[in-house]
Amino acid sequence: KQEVTQIPAALSVPEGENLVLNCSFTDSAIYNLQWFRQDPGKGLTSLLLIQSSQREQTSGRLNASLDKSSGRSTLYIAASQPGDSATYLCAGTGLNSGNTPLVFGKGTRLSVIA
């Protein structure tokens, strides 16, 4: 059964710092990987999707990469801002998954201090 681990569980940084969030899967056979942001008491906002044929995706100050051989993904946030404070979740589907759902990690709670 696929399990997802996110490290660190919580992170507090001063504004302007670059930071990296980590995500690893027990089963490295990952088909799609998606990073989300969740604000307290809210649903999830999709940030980046790395599809089966891709290894990396970028959107603005965010960059996500996926190493399928090791089952690890990183989310890089450049020049962090207080508005980036939220919980970041990674999730993936396994190979030959067809229409199976995403399996989520517990998230990294990020606080960016002004």
Add this chain to the structure above:
Amino acid sequence: GAVVSQHPSWVICKSGTSVKIECRSLDFQATTMFWYRQFPKQSLMLMATSNEGSKATYEQGVEKDKFLINHASLTLSTLTVTSAHPEDSSFYICSARVGYNSPLHFGNGTRLTVT
């Protein structure tokens, strides 16, 4: 961008009553919708996978007779919590996507409190 609307955003009900939560894809047709449950400071736990026009597939440990899922159209899925109890109090979130290689889009969730 793709929008998933979930209603209501919060609901308080008495023990023993039933509550229906709606999930709509507003600007796309969702062949598959997923229902998740989230406890405080925990990750999302999948409850069931719902495909339009067919019976939902429930995860192990989720009572299908208690959590009724209906996916009658490509834009609407409903979750009904029947005979709710205080332990059913949680944050329920639906999600939808067009196909398995498409991003998953989430509603804003429903906070259910059973008194």
